[in-house]
Amino acid sequence: MNCARIVSLVFTVLCASALLTASPVQAATEMDRAFERLEKDFKKLRDALEAPQAADRDQYAKLADDMLAEARKARELDPEMTPNVPQAQRAQFLEHFRRDMDTFIENIGKLSEALKNSKWDEARQLMEALRLDKKEGHKAYREKKK
Numbered sequence: 001m002n003c004a005r006i007v008s009l010v011f012t013v014l015c016a017s018a019l020l021t022a023s024p025v026q027a028a029t030e031m032d033r034a035f036e037r038l039e040k041d042f043k044k045l046r047d048a049l050e051a052p053q054a055a056d057r058d059q060y061a062k063l064a065d066d067m068l069a070e071a072r073k074a075r076e077l078d079p080e081m082t083p084n085v086p087q088a089q090r091a092q093f094l095e096h097f098r099r100d101m102d103t104f105i106e107n108i109g110k111l112s113e114a115l116k117n118s119k120w121d122e123a124r125q126l127m128e129a130l131r132l133d134k135k136e137g138h139k140a141y142r143e144k145k146k
């Protein structure tokens with residue numbers, strides 16, 4: 001191996017290790033991805049409900065049903081911060097997470113029903129309930145971002 005190749009190899013190894021150790025970017029978890037998909041539908045629905053059209057109600061209900069599917073997936077996963085919760089409180093932490101996700105899931109189910117029946121005011125109220133579920137859920141169960 002000549003000198004230039006050795007220098008180039010050392011440089012590559014140093015760069016790779018710097019990237020691995022110093023990267024501030026946290027990898028998205030499976031739960032992050034489920035919530036990101038849910039959020040896209042949530043935003044579409046929130047915008048649509050500003051001027052809802054009865055003819056589009058099946059599309060709206062489909063968005064809510066897709067949100068329901070993502071919420072059900074997220075419910076079965078453990079939040080990223082779980083290992084940082086002291087062992088003695090971990091079971092209760094997970095129990096509370098699933099309890100709050102059940103309430104959230106129930107609210108999405110009600111939203112879907114309201115949309116299928118063109119009950120727009122009720123749907124808007126349920127969207128607000130979901131927003132509050134999110135606020136509380138993130139405060140209690142989401143890893144604080146560095």
Ligand code: HEM
Nearest residue numbers: 029031032035036039079080100101104133134137141142
């Ligand atoms: C409309 C409702 C919600 C939306 C739009 C939403 C959105 C998001 C998004 C976009 C992320 C990933 C990126 C980030 O961390 O910001 C996320 C992560 C997370 N959300 Fe939500 N969320 C909602 C409701 C909830 C609820 C009800 C809970 C708990 C009861 C919850 C718990 C979490 C947790 C724990 C994470 C981090 C994932 C992990 O620990 O692996 N979210 N959410």
